[in-house]
Amino acid sequence: MRGHRPALRTPRVRARGAAIAAFVALAPLISSAAAAVGTQVVSAKLPYDCALPSGQQRVAVRVQATFPGRATTGEAIRPTAVSTTVELPAPAVADLAALKATTVVPETRLSLDVAQHGAKAQALWRGTGAAPPVAVPAKGPLTLTTTGDAPTLTAAADGDLTVTATDLGIDLALAAAGGAPTAPASLSLDCTLAKDAAGHGLLATVPVGPATSTPAPGRSPSPSGPTAPASGRPTAPASPTDSVSPAGPGTPKGPTRPGAPAQEAGGGKDKDKAPKVGESRTGSSAARPPAPTCLKQNPTSKSLTAYITGYSNVRKLGGASLIPVSCVQIEQGDPQIAFPPDGNIHMLQKSEAYLDYQGRKQTPPFKSTFLTFGFTPTTATMVLEQAGPMTVASDVLLVLPDNIAETYVRAPLVLRVLDVEVNGTRLDVGPSCRTQTPLSSPEPDPATYPGPHLVMLGKGQLINGSDATGYLLTSGGPLTGEVTIPAFTGCGAGGEDLDRLLTASISGPGNYVKQIQGQTCAVAVELPTEGQCTEDHQPFVVPVPER
Incomplete structure (x- = not known):
């Protein structure tokens, strides 16, 4: 909704037609982090026009994130340290006071255009405010900061990949004195990027190019990452990240390599070496990473x-x-x-x-x-x-x-x-x-x-x-x-x-x-071997997924 009067509501259900169309993207898909050289830190202050109960108001928004300095074609780029800071002006604070709100819990929905060679996809950065709720001051302004994970951006071809901020949604959960709910219990603001925004909302440009080296075909994978098999099967990626993949001209067809080669296979005698006693795949024997409970009931000697x-x-x-x-x-x-x-x-x-x-x-x-x-x-x-x-x-x-x-x-x-x-x-x-x-x-x-x-x-x-x-x-x-x-x-x-x-x-x-x-x-060994079992007879080694 765009206009001078906002809807006082809980976040509404979006268009179902778009939801059904997007369902084709459903898959157990998480792409790799990009192989990047250096990083670029983004801190963009952008003006937005937001529809408030008192009318349309100018709102200052700061978007911060860290992007890789460059990436490899077919890899994925994950923005990190993502935050959105919104400074609501005095009239917005007066609107909250009129609703008897003494605290708010913010959520933000920042829409972005991801573009390369004229092809464009839309991404969404969702942010939530940290506890406790933010107190509403007697008069403005009111600064609200949200953080959250961002989906990765996968570049299918060489060339600059641009990320541009567009619309912004701000959802505020309201509470009165003593934590009592207000009527309504929430306020949702629809904001559009101001036409006079510097750079028209451009946040980052990531150069994308071919990999600097390719693994030798037919060799066994190294511990730091497998090569694509000689049969041409794609390679699994390096880290658990979400993925946004703008398609367009130059998008490869058939099997692709979502993971980046690390070092060439066959580079040492420790290739594919099993972990030693007391050693995890990360090489650390001092700490055990978090893992689901893995206890055997009524174990046997086998x-x-x-x-x-x-x-x-x-x-x-x-x-x-x-x-x-x-x-x-x-x-x-x-x-x-x-x-x-x-x-x-x-x-x-x-x-x-x-x-x-x-x-x-x-x-x-x-x-x-x-x-x-x-x-x-x-x-x-x-x-x-x-x-x-x-x-x-x-x-x-x-x-x-x-x-x-x-x-x-x-x-x-x-x-x-x-x-x-x-x-x-x-x-x-x-x-x-x-x-x-x-x-x-x-x-x-x-x-x-x-x-x-x-x-x-x-x-x-x-x-x-x-x-x-x-x-x-x-x-x-x-x-x-x-x-x-x-x-x-x-x-x-x-x-x-x-x-x-x-x-x-x-x-x-x-x-x-x-x-x-x-x-x-x-499991049944009365005194487990150090580095193989924890004191309560769970596996000590928590493996790390490999490319």
Whole structure:
């Protein structure tokens, strides 16, 4: 709404047509942080014309954020240290006093244009005020500051990427003396950027160019980040961030690399090395990062627990989803010696496992935010639910002095969408929005393992007298695979069927997966080994997702 009289209301529901259109952006998509050289700190003071009960007033707004100095094509740029400070003039303070408000809690909604080569997308920076509520002074002005996370900006082509502030919404939760509610309980102000704003609201320009180096094809990934496999599968990104991706001329088609290569693979003998006892993937043994509870009830002598986390690409949308740190409960099988026709000696072990989050066989809920060109930012809360037994099949080739291990992890996982917000407004997808079947991967042994399921392979080596490298069940390491996202079903409420829309935009094959398992904890050991278990018998090592 634009005009001289504001609406006194709680934040209203936005246009449903736009919400349905934006739903095509729904996906477990979180792109990487950009590989940037230096930073640029933005502190822009912008004039806005806001509709107040007393009429239109000029409001001073300061927008602060930190952007990278430059970025690589196909990477993502995440603004950090984002804040919005609004200085309401004396007439606005008088309006609040007239409503008997003695304190306010602010929220802001800053709209932005993200542009490159004439293509443009819209992003939204939502900010909330810190506690306690802000006291309304006897007379103005009143300064309100909000902070919040900003969605990332993904540049699909070379050239300058510009970020420009446009409309601003200010939502004020009001309270009278003693915390009693006012009537109305909130005031929402619609503001437009003044025509005389310096720079017309331009906040930042980020130069985008090609990567300075590319990883050698066909080599194994380094601990700091995998290269895209020789098959051309995309690479998972580096950090859990949201994503805004303006599309336009020059946007690549087919598989893309949302992650940045770190150092070339094969650069050292510690490549893909499993963490040592007492050492996490970050190399620190002093502190254990926060992680979900991972306790085994009624453990046996063969019970293990471990954390796992990583990324799964969404090929259709050219990005990747962070799978959060999740607890895995493992019951080891008995090892067996086998003499197959190849004439070598093999040690085989088949273990069973399951995800555990608050007693349910699933990951913790995780959020993803994405914006395709021309749509509104859309955030979804999702979980991966285990739909059947998870198996861990290890085959160790006993060839002295090297013992070479291959481990296949197979898990039937259904992707369930729990909640959706479009531009901050909840979109009801119903209680049963999920993939029709579990995620599926190419299966090397379909006769033994029928049905759809995710398959991940870990390769490791145990050299006598030295540490293990790669993946082993007990020491952990990287697991990789490729997954097909099935069609969706049960999505929509109130007569709206969103199944085909979601399926057309997300479902499909060729999505590269990389997960990192941490060092296991032998739960039943009375005195756990230092660095492997906490004092209450949870896994000590919390792995870090790798590109």
